[in-house]
Amino acid sequence: MPFQPLPGDQPSCTVACPACGHRWLVYEQQLGLLGPCPACGAAHPRYMGSVAPGGGRQVSFGIFRTLLAEPRLLTLIGQALGLYPLDAERFADAQGREVPLEDVHYALQGDAGWQGQVYNLHMSRAR
Template sequence: MNEPVSPFQPLPQDQPDCIVECRACTQRWTVYRQQLGLPLRCPACGSADRPVYVGTMGVGSGSQVAFSSFQTLLDDRRVLRMIETWLSLRHLGGERFVNSVGQDVPLAAIHHAIQGRAEWQGALYNVYMDRVR
């Protein structure tokens, strides 16, 4: 389909909480409710299409890890293994990850994908809590 990607500017109080899945590669990521039904670019494969709505994140579930905290966990081999296994990405060092065809995957997209699945979110949260305790 590859429709043009619609521009979207969230309001400051808006939070992405809707989980969508790419029709081309099945990558899941989190978007704003206002973006549902719009053509969006997949953070993994770059396809511009209307992703499938999968569900809503459990905001306030108590096991979310903030993006800045997520960044600090990238020196933990357990977290790198999680990202590589769950999202089929390869770590190139620092904050750089690529997909199976060598395209860069933004760290924010990785964070959103993890926060969009309860079991992944919980596992990441446990690693984070191990570190701060």
């Protein structure tokens, strides 16, 4: 029988494909059941960690990307992670090394305070 989440469950674990680097969120209960990468089909994604717990305040990567036009998010990314924007969807650290957008999203979702700020920003735009 395939995994079926309970109604209140939310994906909370990040996995990454060792072949192509694609990252995605899964339910904790799926970690031992994972199949191939949805992007390239390679087997055995690698567990990267869990996002911060908190009453459903996680923001999907797709929504996060739509928020990148918000100056408040750019300020949060700069203050919290020490990154600066290179263009619409690319960031760099203080040494000028590019940081994947997925890593920026993961870092913000991994801290309950930052996660809440991103969520509140999303909700203020959604209303």
